Amino acid sequence: MKLYGATLARVEPGAVEITMPFNEELTQHHGYLHAAVVTALVDNACGFAAMTISPAGMEMLTVEYKVNFLAPASGEILIARGTVKKAGKTFIVCTGEAVMIHEGKERHVATMLATMFPLAPRISN
Amino acid sequence: MKLYGATLARVEPGAVEITMPFNEELTQHHGYLHAAVVTALVDNACGFAAMTISPAGMEMLTVEYKVNFLAPASGEILIARGTVKKAGKTFIVCTGEAVMIHEGKERHVATMLATMFPLAPRISN
Amino acid sequence: MKLYGATLARVEPGAVEITMPFNEELTQHHGYLHAAVVTALVDNACGFAAMTISPAGMEMLTVEYKVNFLAPASGEILIARGTVKKAGKTFIVCTGEAVMIHEGKERHVATMLATMFPLAPRISN
Amino acid sequence: MKLYGATLARVEPGAVEITMPFNEELTQHHGYLHAAVVTALVDNACGFAAMTISPAGMEMLTVEYKVNFLAPASGEILIARGTVKKAGKTFIVCTGEAVMIHEGKERHVATMLATMFPLAPRISN
Numbered sequence: 001m002k003l004y005g006a007t008l009a010r011v012e013p014g015a016v017e018i019t020m021p022f023n024e025e026l027t028q029h030h031g032y033l034h035a036a037v038v039t040a041l042v043d044n045a046c047g048f049a050a051m052t053i054s055p056a057g058m059e060m061l062t063v064e065y066k067v068n069f070l071a072p073a074s075g076e077i078l079i080a081r082g083t084v085k086k087a088g089k090t091f092i093v094c095t096g097e098a099v100m101i102h103e104g105k106e107r108h109v110a111t112m113l114a115t116m117f118p119l120a121p122r123i124s125n
Numbered sequence: 126m127k128l129y130g131a132t133l134a135r136v137e138p139g140a141v142e143i144t145m146p147f148n149e150e151l152t153q154h155h156g157y158l159h160a161a162v163v164t165a166l167v168d169n170a171c172g173f174a175a176m177t178i179s180p181a182g183m184e185m186l187t188v189e190y191k192v193n194f195l196a197p198a199s200g201e202i203l204i205a206r207g208t209v210k211k212a213g214k215t216f217i218v219c220t221g222e223a224v225m226i227h228e229g230k231e232r233h234v235a236t237m238l239a240t241m242f243p244l245a246p247r248i249s250n
Numbered sequence: 251m252k253l254y255g256a257t258l259a260r261v262e263p264g265a266v267e268i269t270m271p272f273n274e275e276l277t278q279h280h281g282y283l284h285a286a287v288v289t290a291l292v293d294n295a296c297g298f299a300a301m302t303i304s305p306a307g308m309e310m311l312t313v314e315y316k317v318n319f320l321a322p323a324s325g326e327i328l329i330a331r332g333t334v335k336k337a338g339k340t341f342i343v344c345t346g347e348a349v350m351i352h353e354g355k356e357r358h359v360a361t362m363l364a365t366m367f368p369l370a371p372r373i374s375n
Numbered sequence: 376m377k378l379y380g381a382t383l384a385r386v387e388p389g390a391v392e393i394t395m396p397f398n399e400e401l402t403q404h405h406g407y408l409h410a411a412v413v414t415a416l417v418d419n420a421c422g423f424a425a426m427t428i429s430p431a432g433m434e435m436l437t438v439e440y441k442v443n444f445l446a447p448a449s450g451e452i453l454i455a456r457g458t459v460k461k462a463g464k465t466f467i468v469c470t471g472e473a474v475m476i477h478e479g480k481e482r483h484v485a486t487m488l489a490t491m492f493p494l495a496p497r498i499s500n
Contacts, residue, residue, distance in 0.1 A: 036411045040409065
């Protein structure tokens with residue numbers, strides 16, 4: 001995320017927002033942000049949201065995600081939002097949204113439904 | 126839906142709610158409503174929600190859906206909610222939720238992200 | 251499955267096939283098998299496939315599934331196939347297919363990608 | 376794809392294979408290829424596979440994809456395979472697979488089920 005200039009803009013229990021300025025290096029051939037970049041940011045937002053309600057030190061694996069692309073990712077700022085929908089004993093189900101800010105207005109560009117799996121980190125030594 | 130005793134409880138532009146009383150004939154071996162029944166109701170709610178914003182007479186095809194199951198479907202009433210997330214030129218993306226009412230409290234049992242495709246009905250004659 | 255007249259037609263390690271004769275009671279308004287019935291059979295095929303590679307007595311929960319509908323489910327026999335794609339420590343990822351046999355020819359009607367979670371049964375009492 | 380050093384290794388009607396050497400710049404904090412990179416390559420392989428069966432000059436939009444992550448993406452070469460499952464009048468449904476080659480052996484790292492939408496390019500002036 002360092003490379004993208006992304007910032008953790010808001011962190012609440014079960015809800016996280018990441019923002020990233022538009023970056024020409026991350027565009028596809030039409031000049032929109034690449035779908036993979038949008039997916040990565042929303043996946044991260046979901047993972048962080050899941051972490052906010054998990055014991056400290058847990059890693060968060062993405063078991064699977066499903067993304068619908070709603071509009072081209074053009075604009076000045078990408079906002080990725082992750083929200084915990086349900087925290088079960090084993091999984092955490094999250095929804096994620098990506099919006100682009102263009103001339104002060106939000107445009108919905110993608111929506112995600114994901115399954116996260118908290119994992120105690122392996123001790124190596 | 127007739128067979129299930131399901132009712133279209135609420136219809137607004139882009140949002141539909143279907144309710145169905147618990148029905149022992151639709152349960153699986155643990156006594157919960159079968160996942161397929163839950164899926165069918167939420168799929169219907171999404172399809173109807175998409176219809177509310179489409180020209181009259183269009184049929185609504187489900188291109189695909191993705192469902193996360195969140196809790197067993199036990200309780201007295203199943204409520205399936207469908208909401209239009211984004212209506213594009215060709216597709217309509219909907220989110221759906223299933224909750225069970227048990228002793229007056231809602232429990233979230235499933236969440237859906239679906240792609241609908243409005244289709245002009247074929248004229249047969 | 252009893253109600254549907256479905257039969258476990260083939261069971262191998264990691265692969266299961268269920269067949270079901272067309273049944274007018276399970277159709278939607280166009281006379282095709284209902285998408286929920288197709289989904290249920292493929293979900294079952296995936297769950298059984300996952301069981302074939304799990305310790306005896308485990309229950310199999312469907313964490314989530316994603317289904318693409320490819321063609322109307324018309325014909326004489328529905329075949330639902332479930333195959334284990336990957337068995338991890340915690341989850342089992344399966345693919346499922348539904349085909350209809352019509353006048354001796356197979357037609358692909360749906361395809362599924364699902365996450366299963368084996369669970370030791372709760373001892374009651 | 377230029378940036379990643381990815382190559383279109385195989386193109387057949389309805390099936391495409393892209394290969395990419397492991398690239399440290401595309402890894403996450405554990406040193407595996409980032410899930411977004413894996414997703415992007417498989418998405419591309421699915422899009423190209425859909426193009427191989429579409430009229431020349433069509434653009435291919437990803438309506439939605441669903442990805443299950445099966446193993447960490449470590450190894451020397453990433454292979455992304457896209458295959459057309461069903462070409463309908465409006466959509467093309469594809470399956471995609473990602474494998475890593477490590478010491479000559481294939482390891483399955485991700486599986487995708489995606490909906491593609493062929494679109495005639497807009498003529499601009």
